[in-house]
Amino acid sequence: MITRRRMFAIPAAVAAAGSLAACGGGSGGSGGGGGGDNSVEVFTWWAQGSEKAGLDALVEVFDEQHPDVEFVNGAVAGGAGSAAKDMLQSRLQAGDPPDTFQAHAGAELTDYIDAAQIQDVSDLFDEFGLRDVFPETLVEQLTADGAIYSIPSNIHRSNVVWGNSKVLSDAGIDTASAPGSLDDFLAQLEELKSAGVTPLSVATTWTQVNLLEAILMAELGADSYNGLFDGSFGWDSSEVTTVLEKFSTMMEMTNTDRDGLDWPDATQQVIDGNAAYNVMGDWAVAAFEQAEKKLGDDYVAFELPGKEKIFGFLADSFTLPEGAPHPEGAKAWLETIASPEGQLAFNLAKGSIPARTDVDTAEFGEYAQTAITSFAEDAICSSIAHGAATSVSWLNGISDATSQFTTGATDLAGYQQALTDLAEQNQA
Template identity: 70%
Template structure:
């Protein structure tokens, strides 16, 4: 009988202590026994709390059933969008102490790991696990880099979603079921909420502001020009980008003053509690509304960020096989579960996302998830900035730094636009 050991790490410092302990010879840490066996697997994620941890727990249950002889070791590190986890992970990789597998966003975020030869080509596992036929062809294309695939996605998330509280909207004299065709129309609604004394638009720390930024860029530019920001085909210094940044500045003026001390669950909770009218957040927020016992259409509503209807702002949580993984067989066992129909169904039903597999059972998925499945199949797909699909980590970090300076008043709009252009390499 296999034991499942949960070693949740609430902060990066605590995780580093675990790592150092394992390096000193205590086999209870990362599972790094140097033997390459498959008796345990350290899974490094930032799913340390809330609905994210619920999704991980559901995936672990399937893993336990599918691989009862492999011990799961939870290397989770707290921190919204994985900022703390990514910092610790890079330290470990540079020190030659990789976990057996780690979470990363599929897409350009992986490029830095690929360039540094820190993760393996796992294309052969796609054939072994039957994933080539199970995943949509356009997803396979987005996962492929120079003919190789380096990760297995556990899910598909959508970043361009507005979550709203109908009661707050009605208090402001607004139609609770209204969707808005443009940012300008939405601003009119935000002004009405502001007059009631409620927060019109809740946000949190910097990465949630970058998430808002990308949706505004998408709304103003359209999907082709938005994608051109990352390919070099769209000029960051252009007037259309300036207009988008002006909209972003306006929207930030409607947000909560305590934003920089919060993470995404806090901002979403403000909508749940009726303190705020709207929140722009990826669809992992759906699980928070469900966990609170709220009914879609009655207690909360959702719709694409105004100006982005018909576009799916894509990201995917995925897992990789690090070069030098202490337990590569254990890692492959985990990757098999991540890619399995059973694993994807359990994980996504709990987390609020949708399966990457087209054959997973989604009959019991929530109302929002059913709409996301339809949208992903039919809408124009673009890559998320804030969640690593559009740019390498270094570029995202520079954009995040520039955004933080701008939203805290340390730079003006012209400087902000110049810094964004510089971050993108212009």
């Protein structure tokens, strides 16, 4: 259940399918608003690269299922939705909502719920028969005060390490097996640095927060990591200090142009052999596959190693805003993203796992099968960078503190204090 603790974790039973990565496009124009009386403006941040391919695949299914409804593409570019969320909030506050908008399932929704900006879609869950195909525990996690406010289209894993096999091998690193611990991974980064290779690619602030959360998961383990968000484990602990020290060490071994890049650029550095590793969600797999790279032969992929095997969880979902100008069009879109056909097409293109348990996974690739297994067997930790663990305002605070730290505007102690203060403010 979505609560003031802002926790979101779903059990292994939801494992269903997964693969590639994708985003915005399809029929209709770009930008906000527009469309006739029988239309739907779909607001997302799937505006480039593999994310656009996923949205395009979903729109094809939508056009087949609802040929009488015009799709209007409201995609706004910007990794993890940072730019899109700012624009969305401006529109919601101005009383100009899109017909439906993408949001990360989990604690991110609390801001919209508290502001009465999205509607209860429990009736649509019943109308579409979703209680029978989404595990009961997932439905419970989507519920706040007896209501359900979004319909998930997928499940992603955030804490994946992507590596260039040739770069690693040339540096003397055995790619036959993943490093056994976070310290082993750090030792590999040092080896790569000594070999004159950029050890780790990263991009703008949200990708740095994604790296931070992966280190937190690996170093703390699931119970302590999850405790950071319900107040049962302290951001001011010595264990978090160790995490921040390791985060700082990793950031020192990243590309110098990082702040001017977004995630596709950082991933491309690994694909091109200009960096050895990148820590990114599994939407990145599409970039490797589009470049005709083969898992094992050309690249490696494994969760950032730590105390236990962890699946860093996030899910994209769609809402029905209050005052949506075309509510029937929005309902048609929600029906498509919840359908077996929509979830199959979308997730095959985007690198994620369908939320439905009745989607045939036979078409999904080798990496996707590892994600399915991980989600079924490993501990679940909700993503910070992708709105599953924190509200939008809390994430914004973490992002600001992280940016100040990685640009040298604050020291490690000040960074940890800022994170501690944010937790206290948001857990009150």
